Amino acid sequence: MKAAVLHANKDIRYEDWSDPVTKPGAIKVRVRAAGVCGSDIPRVLANGCHFYPIVLGHEFAGVVAEIGEGVTGFEPGDRVAGAPLLPCMRCEDCQRGDFSLCRHYSFIGSREQGGFAEYVVLPARNAVKFDSSVPFELGAMFEPSTVALHGLYCNDFRGGGDTAILGAGAIGIFTMQWARIMGAKRVVVFDIDDDRLALAARLGADVAVNTLRDGFMEEARAATGGQGFDYVFETAGNPATMRMAFDAAGGKARVCFIGTATKEIVFSPALMELMNRKEFRLTGSWMSYSAPFPGREWELTARCFADGRLRFDEGFVFRRFPLEQAAEAFALYETPGAVKGKILLTMGE
Helix, strand or coil: CEEEEEEECCEEEEEECCCCCCCCCEEEEEEEEEECCCCHHHHHHCCCCCCCCEECCCEEEEEEEEECCCCCCCCCCCEEEECCEECCCCCHHHHCCCHHHCCCCEEECCCECCCCECEEEEEHHHEEECCCCCCHHHHCCHHHHHHHHHHHHHCCCCCCCEEEEECCCHHHHHHHHHHHHCCCCEEEEEECCHHHHHHHHHCCCCEEEECCCCCHHHHHHHCCCCCCEEEEEECCCCHHHHHHHHHHEEEEEEEEECCCCCCCCCCCHHHHHHHHHHCCEEEECCCCCCCCCCCHHHHHHHHHHHHCCCCCCHHHEEEEEEHHHHHHHHHHHHCCCCCCCEEEEECCC
16 A cells, blocks of 8 residues: 655655554554644654654544454444554553553554555544544544543533633634533633634634733633633643633633643743632643543544534645645644644545
8 A cells, every 4th residue: 555654754755555454353444534633743853753664643534444353333435533542451540441541552643553544454443433424534633623522521521611712723623612512601712823713713712812912811801701711721732821721710710731732831930829829620631532432522523523513614724635745744844833724634535
């Protein structure tokens, strides 16, 4: 088969690659679309891989091409999205259903060969079927949607409160949509890019706030009657937005860091005192899984894309590239701020 193979830092080549073997308990998927995740960027551009050569790609969807021995519930031609985590299923964390915390895991697209290829093999339990009305491009967005929904569960989101979303990337937009679906009173989205804020507004944000404007936090708090937010979700992994979360939180708020930080973060004593004075609860969120594996995050994503509660807008996608142009796609990330939205790699019909 053909694949986009990473051989070394900034050295990704479209070339022949061994066709994966369908083992017992697994299925082979013909990939139709795969998304570039923010975590893929340092793997390609900053020596971030566990080994070389490797086929990356953990946000992917396609059709079942082959079924391994012992697999039931799938037919050739079924549309599926891939859940990339491969937990050990034996440790205490896995036994509790906390698969994201497994310390003996593997992962499709970083520790195992992934979806930037014509075919990928995965355990049948990692394949999530979705309706034929859902395009493959949306199937490739299941993973970021489930990451967002897992964050709501980690933050004990119950609806009825004012909610702040810090960052309007793909996960931020999905977090905003899930908050709406789950009964948020008002949702305010913060970002520095007006196009991303416009996308948030089209998809349901009550208020979209550009944090480059003077007095933006006072503007945002006005939507809450000056009380601050009941729920705060940081989705960018940026030190500025992580500090902003402390300021946005209201009394007894619940604050969740979904974004993955890539730089050192310093919190001033005055900012840390806000946590004491407001008595807010701060938690993290990691990946997107629950019991039974892969979890309700994946089941609900498939259901809500099919019935339209999770909405898609072309503003999600920055550019589409055929798989053979994967190197050109990743080259765009070498210019800071050049990519605004999701890049998708497509494999045709």
